[in-house]
Amino acid sequence: MTTMANMALVALLDLTFKPESLAEARALLRTVLAETRAFDGCLGVEVWVDEENEAHVIAYETWESAEADAKYREFRAGPGKITELPPLLAAAPTLTKLTTDSSI
Numbered sequence: 001m002t003t004m005a006n007m008a009l010v011a012l013l014d015l016t017f018k019p020e021s022l023a024e025a026r027a028l029l030r031t032v033l034a035e036t037r038a039f040d041g042c043l044g045v046e047v048w049v050d051e052e053n054e055a056h057v058i059a060y061e062t063w064e065s066a067e068a069d070a071k072y073r074e075f076r077a078g079p080g081k082i083t084e085l086p087p088l089l090a091a092a093p094t095l096t097k098l099t100t101d102s103s104i
Contacts, residue, residue, distance in 0.1 A: 041068020
């Protein structure tokens with residue numbers, strides 16, 4: 001499969017919060033994701049909550065290209081770093097990036 005920079009990209013950010021930090025985490029996510037949604041190249045962000053564990057959420061991000069996603073990740077690693085997030089987490093977050101494969 002060939003991934004091209006101009007193809008749309010989906011990023012799944014999988015987060016599990018400490019149950020006692022859930023209210024604070026949800027408030028932080030509202031603020032952070034408003035900024036994410038406004039970021040150049042972001043086509044949208046939906047938040048999915050695990051039906052069996054409300055502290056487990058997945059941010060389903062859609063980006064216009066891998067390049068736009070890369071610029072966003074660079075921003076979050078630098079000036080847009082979310083320093084309030086780590087103390088709220090029960091486990092390390094995971095990030096999965098997906099593109100479509102029209103050959104299947």
